[in-house]
Amino acid sequence: VQLQASGGGLVQAGGSLRLSCAASGRTVSRYSMAWFRQAPGKEREFVSGINWVGSPHYADSVKGRFTISRGNAENTVSLQMKMNSLKPEDTAVYYCAARQGQMYTAGARYNSWGQGTQVTVSS
Numbered sequence: 001v002q003l004q005a006s007g008g009g010l011v012q013a014g015g016s017l018r019l020s021c022a023a024s025g026r027t028v029s030r031y032s033m034a035w036f037r038q039a040p041g042k043e044r045e046f047v048s049g050i051n052w053v054g055s056p057h058y059a060d061s062v063k064g065r066f067t068i069s070r071g072n073a074e075n076t077v078s079l080q081m082k083m084n085s086l087k088p089e090d091t092a093v094y095y096c097a098a099r100q101g102q103m104y105t106a107g108a109r110y111n112s113w114g115q116g117t118q119v120t121v122s123s
Contacts, residue, residue: 001025001112005096008117015086015121021079021096021114029072032103033079034110037092037119046105047094048081057103062090086121093118 007019023033034049048068049057056068065085071078079096094117097110104110 001028001031001098003096003098003112003114005094005114005117008094008119010120010122011086013086013088013121013123016082016084017086017119019081019083019094019096019117019119023077023079023096023098023112024075025112026075027100028075028077028098031077031098031100031112033070033077034097034103034105035068035079035081035094036097036107037090037094039089039092042092044095044107046107049103049105050079051103055103057105059105083119086119088121088123091119091121 002024004022030052032051035047038044050068067082069080096114098112099110
């Protein structure tokens, strides 16, 4: 499975951004997908995830502010995450990830990763 993330940028606190991830590969529509982020000097952390039937899951830090969604087509998935009410602590490199089967919040469970996109929130 190949993943291509896009949509990062610089935004003021309280603003919004939408991240996208294009996934391609056989049976990718049956994969669980997730967003992770890594801030400078910090460990990578789970942000949001969605299984192949569309059930979302969010980290407590983004619940109510971020919305994950997916569109499935034959051999492709369009993963999106709308981020509202952004805070300076949301600043990080964001990665999309995919795995067959159940969605997990542990990054080690994912074997396919996108290249990362920078999100910077100024105060």
